[in-house]
Amino acid sequence: MADAPASLPRYDEPRGPYRFLALARAFGPSRAFQVAVKMGLFEAIRVHREAHGAGMTAAQVARDLGLVADPGFRGVTDLLDLLVAEDCLTRQGAGAGALYDNTPEGEVYLCPGSRHYVGGLVVVNAERTYPQFLFLEHSLRTGRQPPEARALVRPILGTFEGAEDPDATARFALGMTGANLAAFETLASKFDFGRYSTLRDIGGSAAALSCALAAAHPHLRCASADLPALLPAARARIASEGLEGRVDAEAIDFFDESPFPPSDVITMSMILHDWGLEKKLLLMRKAFAALPPGGALIALDCIIDDARRANRFGLYMSLSMLTEFEEGRAFDYTFDEFDRWSKEVGFERAEYIHLGGPNGAAVAHKAGPPPRGAGGGSGTSGGGGGGGSGKLSR
Numbered sequence: 001m002a003d004a005p006a007s008l009p010r011y012d013e014p015r016g017p018y019r020f021l022a023l024a025r026a027f028g029p030s031r032a033f034q035v036a037v038k039m040g041l042f043e044a045i046r047v048h049r050e051a052h053g054a055g056m057t058a059a060q061v062a063r064d065l066g067l068v069a070d071p072g073f074r075g076v077t078d079l080l081d082l083l084v085a086e087d088c089l090t091r092q093g094a095g096a097g098a099l100y101d102n103t104p105e106g107e108v109y110l111c112p113g114s115r116h117y118v119g120g121l122v123v124v125n126a127e128r129t130y131p132q133f134l135f136l137e138h139s140l141r142t143g144r145q146p147p148e149a150r151a152l153v154r155p156i157l158g159t160f161e162g163a164e165d166p167d168a169t170a171r172f173a174l175g176m177t178g179a180n181l182a183a184f185e186t187l188a189s190k191f192d193f194g195r196y197s198t199l200r201d202i203g204g205s206a207a208a209l210s211c212a213l214a215a216a217h218p219h220l221r222c223a224s225a226d227l228p229a230l231l232p233a234a235r236a237r238i239a240s241e242g243l244e245g246r247v248d249a250e251a252i253d254f255f256d257e258s259p260f261p262p263s264d265v266i267t268m269s270m271i272l273h274d275w276g277l278e279k280k281l282l283l284m285r286k287a288f289a290a291l292p293p294g295g296a297l298i299a300l301d302c303i304i305d306d307a308r309r310a311n312r313f314g315l316y317m318s319l320s321m322l323t324e325f326e327e328g329r330a331f332d333y334t335f336d337e338f339d340r341w342s343k344e345v346g347f348e349r350a351e352y353i354h355l356g357g358p359n360g361a362a363v364a365h366k367a368g369p370p371p372r373g374a375g376g377g378s379g380t381s382g383g384g385g386g387g388g389s390g391k392l393s394r
């Protein structure tokens with residue numbers, strides 16, 4: 001397993017037919033990675049290194065994770081080397097004595113004790129998204145998943161409502177927190193929250209967005225509102241971040257008759273994309289009604305570029321919503337579309353804030369002076385109200 005001699009080809013960008021074949025097989029490395037995260041490989045390596053001061057051999061990994069440990073069996077070594085090729089593991093040495101270890105990034109993002117752990121969503125991808133994509137053709141032909149799929153993956157609304165089982169609800173919430181924390185922290189630094197005093201996060205799950213914003217902006221009073229099954233996860237996070245008294249957890253059903261309680265800012269992260277146009281507009285109207293003059297609705301999603309060709313993760317996400325939501329009407333959207341909807345609902349103008357990777361925030365502003373006065377006198381960390389970097393205003 002020495003480095004390839006210079007005469008061997010380097011496997012960089014696949015070209016010609018290989019580009020299409022690579023795309024057809026892209027699920028392979030993806031699935032292998034999901035399985036590795038689900039089995040706890042990265043955490044097992046971290047724990048082993050802490051105890052023994054070195055990475056693990058393939059045989060040690062096999063024993064630790066309960067995999068086939070027969071020396072003639074290639075599966076475990078193949079999985080580990082594929083993860084080396086994907087830059088998810090490092091390897092030192094060769095053959096049976098080769099030691100596999102985490103990359104520094106793997107340690108931050110793939111080990112559950114880390115604040116930045118994203119593995120929760122990888123497990124959701126392994127348990128829900130991947131099996132549902134097996135039936136994508138059926139979804140495209142009928143707008144819904146077939147009964148076979150529903151035998152493998154329970155409907156997402158049951159998970160939200162806690163009807164499936166409380167652990168599945170908590171696991172989904174932790175997955176969402178890990179996946180979106182970086183975007184939440186970027187929003188905290190890019191948007192001028194100094195102009196507002198109160199914020200309500202609709203569909204706030206485990207309150208991660210409210211906590212990130214309250215931690216960055218001490219003047220801000222936040223409420224994270226979700227179905228009752230999410231209250232324990234939200235309360236646990238508020239307590240663990242030391243934000244009791246500044247962040248509340250509230251039970252709501254955002255589709256019931258009652259109006260949203262008034263707040264200067266309403267956020268909806270990964271909410272609008274869960275629904276068809278009618279329900280998207282209903283939620284935006286409820287937000288508009290609850291905001292004071294000068295208030296803002298901030299929708300966070302993998303907002304698709306207006307030309308619908310660059311944000312391929314956003315486009316994938318939209319197909320994923322088709323498989324997740326039984327209505328067959330859920331979709332991710334462009335900023336252009338959000339801009340149009342926001343005017344239809346009554347907002348004065350909208351702006352786009354890029355949040356890193358495929359994530360963005362579409363902000364709709366209600367006409368009027370900012371509720372807390374320009375600048376607000378609080379320590380906002382950046383952005384400012386007008387035209388900060390990466391913002392489009394319309």
Ligand SMILES: C[S@@+](CC[C@H](N)C(=O)[O-])C[C@H]1O[C@@H](n2cnc3c(N)ncnc32)[C@H](O)[C@@H]1O
Pocket residue numbers: 160161176177180202203204205206225226227230252253254255268269270271274
């Ligand atoms: C895709 S998750 C997004 C979670 C979180 N905002 C984030 O970005 O990480 C959708 C959230 O909407 C919540 N939700 C779904 N239907 C709801 C309803 N009718 N009323 C309130 N919350 C609801 C779910 O419980 C879930 O927490």
